[in-house]
Amino acid sequence: MLAGGYPLVYLDSANTSQKPQVVIDTMVDHLERHNANVARAMHQLGAEASEAFESARDKVAAFIKAPSRDEVIFTKNASEALNLVANTLAWATGDLAIGAGDEVVITEMEHHSNIVPWQLLTERKGATLRWFGLTDDGHLDLSNIDELVNERTKVVSLTWVSNMLGTVNPVAEIARRAHEVGAIVVVDASQAAPQLPVDVVAAGADLLAFTGHKVVGPTGIGVLWGRREVLDQLPPFLGGGEMIETVRMERSTYAGIPHKFEAGTPPIVEAVGLGAAVDYLSAVGMEAIHAHEQAVTGYALEGLATVPGLTVLGPLDPTQRGGAISFELDGVHPHDIAQVLDSRGIAVRAGHHCAKPAHARFGVQSSTRMSSYLYTTPAEIDALVEGLEYTRSYFKVG
Amino acid sequence: MLAGGYPLVYLDSANTSQKPQVVIDTMVDHLERHNANVARAMHQLGAEASEAFESARDKVAAFIKAPSRDEVIFTKNASEALNLVANTLAWATGDLAIGAGDEVVITEMEHHSNIVPWQLLTERKGATLRWFGLTDDGHLDLSNIDELVNERTKVVSLTWVSNMLGTVNPVAEIARRAHEVGAIVVVDASQAAPQLPVDVVAAGADLLAFTGHKVVGPTGIGVLWGRREVLDQLPPFLGGGEMIETVRMERSTYAGIPHKFEAGTPPIVEAVGLGAAVDYLSAVGMEAIHAHEQAVTGYALEGLATVPGLTVLGPLDPTQRGGAISFELDGVHPHDIAQVLDSRGIAVRAGHHCAKPAHARFGVQSSTRMSSYLYTTPAEIDALVEGLEYTRSYFKVG
């Protein structure tokens, strides 16, 4: 119940998800009864904390079907995971080194967190950033893939599911082309991991990132998965704490994966919470969650189509998209829509959703986005549609 | 109560502190009732989450007497904060740029997290890493400070309180010399912030780092404070999310501090927990905590002196040191000491405590460390001393 007496209609799950009680309870139990630092401690609490932390790694590895648990690296969020890759590539030597003449390919529908790291990398190393454009119906324009992804391409980094358009991209197909030319493939699964069954190998990824707070886990935790051969070749990212093998003042040597990339005290209770979160999702079943998402999205697309002056940005076929639906409403700015909806207890997002280039592609400054999740009901979609009608009348449009 | 029926005697607070109930309750309340993403959301939950997150920044700014709240940057731990500085310096231009011929000065008593980032920076940029040595009684050897910190010095980075030796370093005095030659001063306050009243300006720091989980806050959150002029000059660290001003595919511009250094969804509930933690410490009073720490440390040093064959590493005067006491016990390896103590419910740390060079300086591989905090009682110190006697008899030494 919110101020104003309306029940909460939370349609902002692509921004962050709500947490099941079991996630919160698991975290509280850990903080109250097993709180200690990990890896370093020999005592009972330390052993309990390490056990809980490392078993969260096992759970995440199973959740994304990682060939090895050691390939799962805990970061603070998806952004750090993506930056870890771009940042270490800046210092990589050998095959992975990037320099003048080399190209990095992204797409026009990326979240800023999968754009800016590559801008920084290519600017700093004198390499070139290129990208897939978008078709009018919100898909990747793959018509020039063979020219775009070529023998100069060192990295192809793309989102699996767009957080603005909802588009599900043919990741495995693009990965095939990238691998043909010897590029590595980085997949931003921030919106995919919450909604789709993830199999990192089947996806064709060399590296894959997602974030805890969107998969019903806590903030402060993200995941980078990488193929062992790639992770082994990358130089360390942050230095210190337990990422070392041995330290002398003159020189240090580094631990193997995953610890090599986990400097300092990791987000322990956050990893434990994430472990509980992926267990929760697996118990519900990712297939079932995906089916529910498609049903709700289909229902929402139908409902939105009844609102005069409303235009959906992105694919209109629910079987080809994720649960985030961005739209425009003639004559009312997204901020104002979100504000009126909020006065009725309906939480949506207004703005550029950290995807300014995708907005620019469709000639809009900002949009309103509703995003559902496993707890979303058709009645909540009805409330949204009614709320939009009310918004139109409030601003006297139409 | 632990397995074995002993009450817990937690003497590993320099590793991580236990949390007061109010910190846990504040986090649970946030997760259950105000969970949303920050900055981006217009709805009520979003406003509540943003308000809670940003007011945590105010609390931390007050806790360390920061001249401006915008100078407080949330990171995932102290290690990330220190790496953020070393990492952005690698790409800095102008006054802060570091290259061949330049020198970075650290000390032999640093935690690995304040050694490895500077090794990486100096190796990568062709600069030289130098360090203060230690005296036999565990102080910094300042005899050669005028030669060591010279006009080639760009950065002096040192710990305020040693996590191994307990030594409290004369940070302001060293900062004075560093500023004379135009170097910037980075202070690792990971062990100081829990125990001493911190005033970043009085300390003479240009940048200062500490970590949430050692100040009765949660894991997953750390703090970097920096003088605005320095932070403004540093290039961005991680790219993405809310660290931008505007993003086009060709180029982006960046937000001002603190957001420039906070890419992606920040550790929200962790910041809220940290806010509750520093409020708790301030309510108890940092002066009182410091006095308690000195009293307990004095009592512990006396107690340890009664154990035959025990040698303390570091200063023996409790007024000159923090609460971490590392020691050797003739004929018993630290692992074995920690194990026997654990069988009596006493939690200490055994190993190199992420300070291998300081151990090497004293010719030891590893040591046992007891570390107290505001909740530590003299009776717990008595239990430790008894436990050590028992350890000696168990291993039949002396």
Added chain:
Amino acid sequence: MTNQDLDALYQEIILDHYKHPHHKGLREPFEAEVHHVNPTCGDEVTLRVHLDGDVVSDVSYDSVGCSISQASASVMTDLVIGRKVDEALAIHEEFLTLMQGRGSVEPDEDVLEDGIAFAGVAKFPARVKCALLSWMAWKDATAQVMEESH
């Protein structure tokens, strides 16, 4: 939030200025042009200032944004055009104080005129930035002109 809060936010005056903004469009002459963005939502304003001695003789702008940010630009131009720079800056201060007061500041109609309609906005932290966008751009542009003329 209640319906009352909503109506306090979207006062008639605001909606009027939104539908019929004053002084909109980019005009010549001008001594400084600035471009400001609200990073969180992407709202933008391009704004020009023309000073005639110490008088704000024109402020013209082009902007994309919500009702609050559009109406605020319109009201701002009404308030500053024709004033002496220091008077206009004082009005800017007064508006800033109102916006940052979280709803606890009583606005002075003699100074802020239609600007008092924004009193309700101060209770919505997420919208305060919208209301301030064009004011900040105006201050920035004016400072640039003043600087150059020194």
Added chain:
Amino acid sequence: MTNQDLDALYQEIILDHYKHPHHKGLREPFEAEVHHVNPTCGDEVTLRVHLDGDVVSDVSYDSVGCSISQASASVMTDLVIGRKVDEALAIHEEFLTLMQGRGSVEPDEDVLEDGIAFAGVAKFPARVKCALLSWMAWKDATAQVMEESH
């Protein structure tokens, strides 16, 4: 942890090997020398392997570490010196299985001899690495010799 657990960990056999380690010290000849570290605690071992055809004819070492890691090195040398390499590797496998079994594996005294005393260690995850340090070093060094002789 109880006192019983503690006694299960620190069996007399372990303490004996700790106080009086077998085959300690670095000796010649050798075909490979390795240096292994336990990153968490800093324990170290330098270890040399001398093969004579397919027989482990000497294993010598210098190490710093706790009772478990010291005793384990001593027991290991007892078990592998004089064996054929593949037999020794099989014993290594068996010891590894015991250590990673979290206390659920029943050790075979015929194969592991004094090594069965380490059964209690398997219940202490933090100490398993101590027990394995020298075994891993031996395996690594042996693999290096085998590789070179191909």
